Amino acid sequence: MKRSLGPRALLYPAPVVVVGSYDATGKANAMTAAWAGVACSQPPCITVSIRRSRHSHAAILERRAFTVNLASQDQVRQVDYLGIASGAAEDKFAAAGLTARRAATVDAPAVEEFPLVLECRLLSATDLGVHTLFVGEVLEAQADEAVLGAGGLPDITLLRPLLYAPGQGAYYEVGPRVASAFSVGRGIGGA
Amino acid sequence: MKRSLGPRALLYPAPVVVVGSYDATGKANAMTAAWAGVACSQPPCITVSIRRSRHSHAAILERRAFTVNLASQDQVRQVDYLGIASGAAEDKFAAAGLTARRAATVDAPAVEEFPLVLECRLLSATDLGVHTLFVGEVLEAQADEAVLGAGGLPDITLLRPLLYAPGQGAYYEVGPRVASAFSVGRGIGGA
Numbered sequence: 001m002k003r004s005l006g007p008r009a010l011l012y013p014a015p016v017v018v019v020g021s022y023d024a025t026g027k028a029n030a031m032t033a034a035w036a037g038v039a040c041s042q043p044p045c046i047t048v049s050i051r052r053s054r055h056s057h058a059a060i061l062e063r064r065a066f067t068v069n070l071a072s073q074d075q076v077r078q079v080d081y082l083g084i085a086s087g088a089a090e091d092k093f094a095a096a097g098l099t100a101r102r103a104a105t106v107d108a109p110a111v112e113e114f115p116l117v118l119e120c121r122l123l124s125a126t127d128l129g130v131h132t133l134f135v136g137e138v139l140e141a142q143a144d145e146a147v148l149g150a151g152g153l154p155d156i157t158l159l160r161p162l163l164y165a166p167g168q169g170a171y172y173e174v175g176p177r178v179a180s181a182f183s184v185g186r187g188i189g190g191a
Numbered sequence: 192m193k194r195s196l197g198p199r200a201l202l203y204p205a206p207v208v209v210v211g212s213y214d215a216t217g218k219a220n221a222m223t224a225a226w227a228g229v230a231c232s233q234p235p236c237i238t239v240s241i242r243r244s245r246h247s248h249a250a251i252l253e254r255r256a257f258t259v260n261l262a263s264q265d266q267v268r269q270v271d272y273l274g275i276a277s278g279a280a281e282d283k284f285a286a287a288g289l290t291a292r293r294a295a296t297v298d299a300p301a302v303e304e305f306p307l308v309l310e311c312r313l314l315s316a317t318d319l320g321v322h323t324l325f326v327g328e329v330l331e332a333q334a335d336e337a338v339l340g341a342g343g344l345p346d347i348t349l350l351r352p353l354l355y356a357p358g359q360g361a362y363y364e365v366g367p368r369v370a371s372a373f374s375v376g377r378g379i380g381g382a
Contacts, residue, residue, distance in 0.1 A: 004331065
């Protein structure tokens with residue numbers, strides 16, 4: 001017997017992403033968000049949801065572009081700051097001691113110090129309520145060599161991304177490997 | 192200097208969700224997906240992306256409803272099985288020893304043995320490529336008492352959800368708490 005919690009978007013865990021954009025004056029901005037996910041493998045698409053009140057909201061609509069940057073857990077102070085402060089009021093890159101580098105394929109800034117960036121072309125923006133759902137096509141992914149695993153792609157244990165727990169107001173780190181996917185479930189039913 | 196990885200949706204970590212639906216014959220089905228995320232806080236909405244070839248794809252469109260169930264890491268074998276097998280070919284609930292319980296608010300089955308379920312009304316379905324992006328409004332969340340924290344909401348350390356690392360084909364667990372959100376970044380800039 002489960003307990004009713006009412007209508008709540010309690011999905012665990014949420015990723016912690018830093019969204020980069022240029023505003024109308026050309027100033028680079030970065031804001032932290034946790035409402036994000038992969039939307040399609042081919043073409044590669046991701047979603048990120050942003051409140052209309054955020055400075056980045058208009059910027060993404062105007063430039064039709066954004067970056068999604070993933071920080072390491074060692075960068076948690078900077079990540080949290082980028083979620084608290086507003087780019088309308090201050091130069092967040094400068095305040096956090098971060099470098100804005102123009103993305104290779106889209107009109108948006110990447111956070112140079114963060115180990116992974118996804119450069120996104122805006123495909124759609126849908127107002128759902130307090131958040132607008134942005135869908136972006138990833139035109140290019142770039143990562144620091146230090147976080148790449150044997151296969152040439154990022155290794156989550158080297159990347160050490162932050163997780164966010166909705167409703168708890170806390171960041172967590174990635175724990176140990178549990179099992180191989182598309183493997184550990186074989187032997188059940190016809191699998 | 193970062194290395195180019197080409198166009199790839201490398202977002203870490205992805206959550207591991209089990210999507211419940213009834214097919215045209217009324218048979219309950221459950222499939223595992225990792226392309227999912229929160230889309231809006233109010234009204235509470237989530238996204239989940241599913242390939243057109245999956246049995247659940249047509250079922251969700253027909254009933255305009257689905258559930259998103261979160262398992263504990265101890266249930267990883269069942270979760271992985273639900274991602275490998277097809278509901279077109281077998282009764283996955285029965286094969287995995289799981290119980291389909293009709294959701295309280297939508298026409299879709301919940302997985303009774305999994306600790307958390309989000310009952311969703313389909314808001315939209317958008318074909319992006321190999322995946323269709325489903326946006327659902329969460330009409331009701333329900334959880335086992337055992338995973339609830341002090342505030343009456345799930346505690347991620349009690350829920351112990353699985354994470355998925357894109358490109359690595361592996362599940363991970365949630366690690367230790369890193370810091371408080373909206374707090375650890377204060378003191379930088381004007382925050």
